[in-house]
Amino acid sequence: MKALCWEGVNELSVEQVPDPELRNDQDVIVRLIAGTTCGSDLHLIGGYIPFMRAGDVIGHEFLGEVVEVGSAVRKHKVGDRVVVCSFVGCGRCWYCANDLWSLCDNTNTNPGIGEALFGAATGGIFGYSHAMGGLRGSHAEYVRVPFADYGAFKVPEGIDDTTALFVSDSVPTGWMGADLAGVKPGDVVAVWGCGAVGQMAARAAMLLGAERVISIDRLPERLEMTERHIGSEVIDYTATDVGAELRERTGGRGPDVCIEAVGMEAHSDSPVHLYDQVKQQLRLQTDRPTAVRQAVHACRKGGTVFVLGVFAGAVDKFPLGAVINKGLTLRGAQMHGQRYIPMLLDRVASGELSTSHLATHTLSLDEAPRAYDMFKEKTDGCVRAVIRPGG
Amino acid sequence: MSAKKVFWTTTAGLTVGGAAAAVRRARARRPDRAAMDRWLTVTVNRGPGDIQPDKLPAPLQEYGERIETRIRPAPGDRGTELAVRPRKPQPEGTHSAAARLKGDDPRQDLRRALREAKALLEAGEVLQPDTPPTTHDTPGGKLIGLLSRRASEEGVL
Numbered sequence: 001m002k003a004l005c006w007e008g009v010n011e012l013s014v015e016q017v018p019d020p021e022l023r024n025d026q027d028v029i030v031r032l033i034a035g036t037t038c039g040s041d042l043h044l045i046g047g048y049i050p051f052m053r054a055g056d057v058i059g060h061e062f063l064g065e066v067v068e069v070g071s072a073v074r075k076h077k078v079g080d081r082v083v084v085c086s087f088v089g090c091g092r093c094w095y096c097a098n099d100l101w102s103l104c105d106n107t108n109t110n111p112g113i114g115e116a117l118f119g120a121a122t123g124g125i126f127g128y129s130h131a132m133g134g135l136r137g138s139h140a141e142y143v144r145v146p147f148a149d150y151g152a153f154k155v156p157e158g159i160d161d162t163t164a165l166f167v168s169d170s171v172p173t174g175w176m177g178a179d180l181a182g183v184k185p186g187d188v189v190a191v192w193g194c195g196a197v198g199q200m201a202a203r204a205a206m207l208l209g210a211e212r213v214i215s216i217d218r219l220p221e222r223l224e225m226t227e228r229h230i231g232s233e234v235i236d237y238t239a240t241d242v243g244a245e246l247r248e249r250t251g252g253r254g255p256d257v258c259i260e261a262v263g264m265e266a267h268s269d270s271p272v273h274l275y276d277q278v279k280q281q282l283r284l285q286t287d288r289p290t291a292v293r294q295a296v297h298a299c300r301k302g303g304t305v306f307v308l309g310v311f312a313g314a315v316d317k318f319p320l321g322a323v324i325n326k327g328l329t330l331r332g333a334q335m336h337g338q339r340y341i342p343m344l345l346d347r348v349a350s351g352e353l354s355t356s357h358l359a360t361h362t363l364s365l366d367e368a369p370r371a372y373d374m375f376k377e378k379t380d381g382c383v384r385a386v387i388r389p390g391g
Numbered sequence: 392m393s394a395k396k397v398f399w400t401t402t403a404g405l406t407v408g409g410a411a412a413a414v415r416r417a418r419a420r421r422p423d424r425a426a427m428d429r430w431l432t433v434t435v436n437r438g439p440g441d442i443q444p445d446k447l448p449a450p451l452q453e454y455g456e457r458i459e460t461r462i463r464p465a466p467g468d469r470g471t472e473l474a475v476r477p478r479k480p481q482p483e484g485t486h487s488a489a490a491r492l493k494g495d496d497p498r499q500d501l502r503r504a505l506r507e508a509k510a511l512l513e514a515g516e517v518l519q520p521d522t523p524p525t526t527h528d529t530p531g532g533k534l535i536g537l538l539s540r541r542a543s544e545e546g547v548l
Contacts, residue, residue: 005525015525023519053535055526072515090514094436094469105433106510109520112542124518130539136521146518 002389003057003140004368009047012369017057020136020144025072028148030064030082032389034165035138036359037375039195040310043264044129045372048286049312051113051131059139059387060086060126061169063161066152067142075149081161082152083345084145085337086169088124088135091150095123102334107146108133117313122334139368141389153341159349162362162386166196166355170384171344173308173335174200177259178208180331181306185209190246190255190298191232192291193309194222196358196384198261201308202232203353205257214249216242218267221381229357238269246298254300263309266290272317279316286313296322296330307332358384365389427486430461431502431545432474433509439464439471441512448511450504451475458501473512475505492541499544506543 005015020029038061043049045058066080076082089101096104104123108114113131114121124146127137136143145152155164174197183189189205191198194217202213215232217223223234235245246254264287267273276288295305296319305328323330347353360383363371371385435442444460451458454475461474481497490496510517526532 003525008529017525018523020521021523023522024516026514026516050531051535053526053532054529055524057525088518090510090518092436092513092515094434097436106514107518109518110539110542111506112544113538130535130542134520134539136525144521147514 001141002365004059004137004365004387005054006044006052006056006058007054010045012045012058012372014366014368015055017055017140020140020142022068022070023144024146025070026147026149027070028066028073028076028145028152029068030062030084030143030145030152031067032062032064032138032141032143033081034064034161035059035062035387035389036165036170037371037385037387038169039197039263040128041372042376043310043312045376046265048264048280049129049131051129053130056127056129057137057140058127059137060128061165062126062138062143063155063165063168064138064143066148070148073148076152076154080152081155081164082145082148083155083164083168083341084126084138084143085151085153085172085341086125086128087151087335087337088126088133088146089150089338090147091338096150096338099336099339100333101336101338103336110134125334139365139387139389141365150338153345156345156349159345160356162359163348163354163356164345165386166200166358166384167341167344167348169335169337170196170358171200171348171353171355172337172340173197174202174261175204175340175344176333176335176337177201177261177306177308178204178210178257179340180333181257181259181304182329183208183210183257186211187256188212188214188250188253189257189259190214190216190295191259191261192216192295193261193263194219194226194234195261196355197308198259199226199230199232199358200353200355201259201261202226203230205259206231207347207352210257212249214246214255218269219378222383225357225383229354242294243298250300254298254303256300256303258295258299258303258305259308260291260295260305261308262291264288264311266292266309268294276316285316287311287315289315289318293317293319296328299326299328302327304329304331310334359386361385363387364391427481427498428476430474430476431498431505432461432472433505434465434470435473435509435512436470437512442471442473448508450507450511454501454504473505473509475501477501491545492537494541494544496545499541502545503543 088107090106093105107124111121124133
């Protein structure tokens with residue numbers, strides 16, 4: 001079959017690879033209907049998560065049709081149209097049982113790497129390096145889905161493919177950020193990043209009762225999209241002082257909740273960006289925490305900062321003093337999708353959440369390297385490129 | 392050029408992570424004898440009554456009398472702590488960095504068996520990697536392959 005493979009830093013190509021096989025009784029094989037580019041893939045592609053091997057298939061946000069079912073699968077049958085959570089959870093370890101699915105104890109086939117890097121291994125994720133389980137990614141004609149009774153969700157009729165696709169990862173990630181940050185009625189919430197996850201975090205904050213939601217980015221088309229489709233206020237950080245703007249809009253307090261949806265390759269128009277860029281390129285720090293720093297400074301005293309963007313290792317000049325002295329709650333997580341996906345499919349079906357506007361481009365699998373080029377360079381207003389192996 | 396960049400990137404990343412792990416290990420391994428005798432342990436999300444020393448899953452059962460087993464309730468309703476360690480002292484040198492890199496430390500295999508036992512008790516199966524592989528070897532890839540081969544074993548414990 002054809003698949004999009006990582007062949008080296010900033011080198012992607014579509015290759016012929018062996019078809020996936022059922023390896024466990026709780027597996028299903030899914031024929032891909034659609035997958036999408038995700039900002040976190042760019043960290044892999046750029047070599048910032050150095051646990052990739054040439055030939056690894058990337059991609060983790062997808063929708064497909066079940067074509068083969070393992071003998072212990074109970075919920076699914078051949079022909080089901082399913083959206084699949086990007087993290088794999090066994091469903092029965094303490095973490096899964098407590099709705100902390102991305103921390104699953106039993107789905108990372110290389111747990112020693114996570115234990116060395118983080119002190120404990122995360123669960124496995126599709127197509128996201130050998131540190132995160134080494135599972136094949138979804139930008140392919142077929143993908144194996146382990147523990148499918150827990151991670152694959154039948155899509156109700158009436159929800160179209162493109163709308164359902166984003167319920168695989170970006171919608172639950174955004175929702176989780178607002179939920180675990182404790183957004184409540186009356187809050188003012190600021191969200192850094194107007195990509196798909198940031199937009200979904202902003203929408204989730206509104207649905208959880210936030211009185212005002214303010215989204216921050218630099219790209220005019222993303223700011224305009226967020227304002228139009230999400231209904232959030234926006235700030236172009238290249239045109240103003242974000243901290244001063246947030247203080248002015250919040251009576252001098254700062255936002256109650258600050259959600260960072262940017263990650264380790266953050267941009268900024270301040271000289272600090274150059275400093276972070278140089279240190280990251282020299283591998284003196286693994287991540288650029290520009291947006292996290294700004295969120296910590298902007299947050300009101302006693303507020304909450306939620307780190308939703310993906311970070312891999314160590315950062316420099318982290319304002320720990322502000323965290324302590326302002327009494328902030330700082331939290332982060334990879335996404336616990338299984339906790340939210342059934343509820344989110346209901347909300348999508350009812351029209352409370354719209355996602356199809358995120359799909360600014362649709363390309364075939366053969367064109368997937370170009371899709372990632374557009375997505376990385378943000379050319380032609382690309383927010384998300386949908387990759388359809390079937391054309 | 393690209394292969395060099397991959398190698399450099401990979402090596403730099405692995406060096407940072409590996410150095411941190413090595414420092415932790417070195418500190419934790421004083422005296423070395425204590426590390427050799429330390430229990431390998433996992434917490435299983437099952438009640439203490441569900442885990443019997445004479446009915447452990449096959450990966451541990453195969454060790455028979457060669458291992459000691461300790462089973463006790465985890466605090467806070469977190470399941471059951473299952474711990475194992477070799478009954479006989481291990482030969483000198485089996486815990487060295489070189490032996491561990493080669494996979495010759497017997498505790499590594501035991502740790503893998505313990506992980507698999509936990510997965511079987513909780514999830515009913517041990518997740519297998521995808522096959523056939525789609526990867527091909529590069530210098531950096533070989534290093535990651537080596538780490539991956541060791542990664543189901545003792546880890547930080």
